[in-house]
């Protein structure tokens with residue numbers, strides 16, 4: 077073992093106090109320094125932390141961004157989401173391959189460029205986009221791809237590759253300097269309105285924790301992370317749960333393809349999110365908070381650290397917040413390493429504890445036994461923003477917004493075939509048609525509401541409204557134009573996504589995501605039968621028994637398109653006698669034998 | 677009043693493709709119930725009565741083994757044509773089973789090992805001939821489970837499926853009553 081490995085591991089491990097629950101941070105930092113996490117390195121990490129090597133191995137092997145071998149001086153992760161494909165990702169990928177001289181999944185012989193696929197990186201309004209050594213390069217073209225590779229070969233740094241440009245708003249902040257754009261098309265009253273950090277918190281500390289929860293309950297704030305759980309109730313459970321220590325998590329994993337609102341909120345309103353965490357902490361009696369951010373947003377790290385530092389300096393975090401003695405709460409950042417399932421709250425907690433991001437069996441729920449088995453509140457970024465505004469402006473104000481059962485606003489992430497993709501903060505109750513019109517979408521074949529785990533609807537349903545009681549959504553709103561091949565360009569892409577992202581714990585999720593892809597490919601290739609389509613549908617019932625939402629919804633793209641776009645399936649079914657499998661070709665199956673004996 | 681007409685016996689055909697006949701042994705393992713079975717069904721093409729070709733259209737076809745050569749494919753296709761309901765029984769028919777272990781190797785390597793290079797044949801085949809003749813079946817590139825070749829209506833798992841499961845399934849098919857699988861019939865450890 078080289079002494080540099082031992083030295084690096086020692087330094088990094090001591091940075092995190094030798095605490096094995098900080099394994100994610102240790103791995104991320106060590107990989108930053110050494111370029112990859114070889115078996116020699118993981119053995120050293122295990123030894124230094126005093127844990128079995130297998131514990132380190134299983135965490136490393138779980139996450140997409142952890143590398144066992146070097147991934148090149150420049151590791152290019154090109155997004156392969158549906159919207160990226162719509163925007164010409166295929167040609168960009170080819171340009172990268174030609175310019176670099178290697179295929180995706182490989183590193184060039186000179187070790188300079190590595191090319192890799194990755195799932196949605198939260199840039200659907202500016203695709204095709206890639207991460208290069210953690211920096212975002214949005215709106216790529218084949219020319220830009222060639223230019224980037226030339227720059228890498230010419231010895232430029234990633235900063236130089238960005239060419240001194242930045243995006244709008246805080247993307248231009250000296251600690252961010254990202255090429256990313258916010259594209260805020262419509263500012264609502266909850267998140268993107270005027271905001272003064274600390275105002276809500278000062279009001280809160282004058283109230284009792286029970287009163288704070290009372291206001292959140294009266295406003296019937298519901299979770300914006302997808303499931304729509306009543307926030308006041310969640311806080312109340314955590315407040316009543318027995319525990320000397322309690323935690324507040326902000327879920328900024330944002331892995332649902334087509335979602336990018338949390339990225340924009342963290343860029344433009346980070347104080348508001350953290351203030352929301354502090355309010356939650358006050359309400360439940362928590363001392364520590366963890367802001368779990370997906371690895372794809374690591375370019376925001378220094379900026380977010382700075383915001384936290386700034387809030388400490390203003391007395392909005394730390395000891396005796398807002399001068400209230402006994403109200404001590406601080407927040408630290410935790411980055412993921414590339415795994416959609418980590419957005420599921422119990423997987424998020426596992427991951428923050430340094431483990432594989434596998435969802436836990438529930439109950440017990442995190443509000444009883446969460447992070448380190450202590451009561452833990454997990455809330456989405458946007459939920460916490462709503463909480464801040466509710467505390468500022470009151471439940472009555474909040475209840476005037478939205479519909480009967482869905483109060484407040486929703487930040488939508490509009491992407492796909494339209495003129496104005498981006499962020500739209502609207503009151504609940506807008507119809508799909510309203511959004512299509514504002515976004516400048518014409519000739520729309522379908523809309524995928526709520527991402528792959530949501531549903532795919534056709535024009536007949538565009539009058540439906542966005543609300544928990546009708547079309548619920550975590551924010552993703554993907555517009556699919558007429559010319560698209562819905563099954564091949566959209567449904568199959570989602571099927572691959574789920575197969576890739578299943579954590580593998582539950583047999584139905586692990587096996588049927590794979591089988592669904594195979595059957596779907598067969599149908600798309602014109603070799604499927606009506607029975608294949610029935611079979612795909614029938615699996616939905618089995619999938620409902622999976623442990624977490626990923627497996628429970630993984631067949632939604634297939635099932636909702638069978639329901640709403642059945643003719644697209646029927647048109648592709650193989651002709652002929654359904655008693656025989658259309659794909660089986662006897663003459664092809666004996667070719668190998670004929671070749672072997674003709675030589676023999 | 678007329679006497680109740682005796683119920684017409686269902687006609688059953690069976691075959692073993694790329695299997696070891698273990699599944700058929702398990703079928704015979706129903707012991708004295710075989711007498712009841714004869715009351716319920718009449719066998720047509722089957723190794724049990726040695727009828728080699730279909731002489732009637734059948735109600736039920738039982739398939740043991742997957743397809744490893746073109747003859748298996750022809751037989752399976754025949755079964756599909758002549759049987760209203762096709763049942764795959766046993767791991768080999770369902771998944772390819774033991775023979776499918778070769779699926780992880782190219783066919784050429786398997787043939788060379790078997791006929792040219794294996795310890796029992798090395799030097800014994802000076803002409804280095806891999807058998808081929810219009811009269812012998814052609815080996816497929818891999819072993820196929822039955823449902824990848826024809827539509828299979830029902831699957832009975834096990835290696836072999838227990839006699840009770842086969843019996844219960846046959847009775848259900850013959851009587852038209854829904855099969856209620858007994859736990860012990862598909863508990864394999």
Ligand SMILES: Cc1cc2nc3c(=O)[nH]c(=O)nc-3n(C[C@H](O)[C@H](O)[C@H](O)COP(=O)(O)O)c2cc1C
Pocket residue numbers: 298299300301302303304305307327328329330331332416417418419420421422454455456457459460624625626
């Ligand atoms: C596979 C999967 C992925 C999820 N991803 C996210 C996510 O990225 N962000 C999020 O806030 N919630 C996500 N959730 C929902 C969380 O489990 C949890 O319900 C949510 O964070 C609670 O916060 P809320 O009540 O404020 O919505 C996901 C759930 C599943 C099953």
Ligand code: SF4
Pocket residue numbers: 417434435577578579580581582583585586622623624625626627628
């Ligand atoms: S449903 Fe899928 S992702 Fe969720 S726990 Fe089970 S295997 Fe893992």
Ligand code: SF4
Pocket residue numbers: 694695696697698699740741765766767768769773774834835836837
């Ligand atoms: S399933 Fe088992 S018993 Fe039946 S043919 Fe295959 S190996 Fe023989």
